[in-house]
Amino acid sequence: MGSRGSHAARIPDADGLRRETGFSQASLLRLYHRFQALDRNEKGYLSRMDLQQIGALAVNPLGDRIIESFFPDGRMRVDFPGFVRVLAHFRPADDEDDGSRDPKAPEPLNSRMNKLRFAFQLYDLDGDGKISRLEMLQVLRLMVGVQVTEEQLESIADRTVQEADEDGDGAVSFLEFAKSLEKMNIEQKMSIRILK
Incomplete structure (x- = not known):
């Protein structure tokens, strides 16, 4: 070889x-x-x-x-x-937290919070710690392409930001992002079989 x-x-x-x-x-x-x-x-x-x-x-x-x-x-x-x-970050989360992890050790890269941080930075295009309506719209455009009209995309972006924006600043912070996804099984959704 x-x-x-x-x-x-x-x-x-x-x-x-x-x-x-x-x-x-x-x-x-x-x-x-x-x-x-x-x-x-x-x-x-x-x-x-x-x-x-x-x-x-x-x-x-x-x-x-x-x-x-x-x-x-x-x-x-x-x-x-x-x-x-x-x-x-994409490694499946360990099924069991048997409590043996040192609490002083850094959180595993494949933990729920680190997966959420990784996903958040995919949306936070300018890296300012907030997902604006415009950033949400840009990512939605990437994800759906031409299958949805611009008007529909704008409506989805508006509604998504509005629902997650708890402090009314017109953008989604990481904490708001994490809270809006609290019912989603992010550990499963952000896990890929990297290796065969």
């Missing part, structure tokens, strides 16, 4: 990544191979163009927004640890 071996020892900080993301050693190894396959020029990082090779993102209406999440703060590349950290 060329110069790319399959040894777990080649994964940068595998133990730390396992603890931080909850992925098993085998899952990390499969993700590492996927990362290497996307990194066709063996640069050691991925660009936006590399991630656009992922078919599921290419057909996802929010694919560009998801790809953006790999590049916080305007960075131009993502290394393997950054790649895995973003994917960890």
Whole structure:
């Protein structure tokens, strides 16, 4: 298989990544191979163009927004640890919280709150901590395309913001967003089988 071996020892900080993301050693190894396959020029990082090779993102209406999440703060590349950290948000939540988790430890990346934070930032296009009516409308346009009229989209955006906006400021804060989704099984909806 060329110069790319399959040894777990080649994964940068595998133990730390396992603890931080909850992925098993085998899952990390499969993700590492996927990362290497996307990194066709063996640069050691991925660009936006590399991630656009992922078919599921290419057909996802929010694919560009998801790809953006790999590049916080305007960075131009993502290394393997950054790649895995973003994917960890989509890891199915552990079925049981047996109470053994250290309360001082950071919340798992695949927790309900972290999944909600990730989803919120997909809508918060300007990163100001609020989802405005215009941002809601822009995301709705991405999601439904030409299947709905502009008038219908505006009505949906207005109603969505109005229903979630508890403080009457015309926008949806993260707390309002989380509250509006409290009955939704976000753990299930934001879980994908990343690995076969």
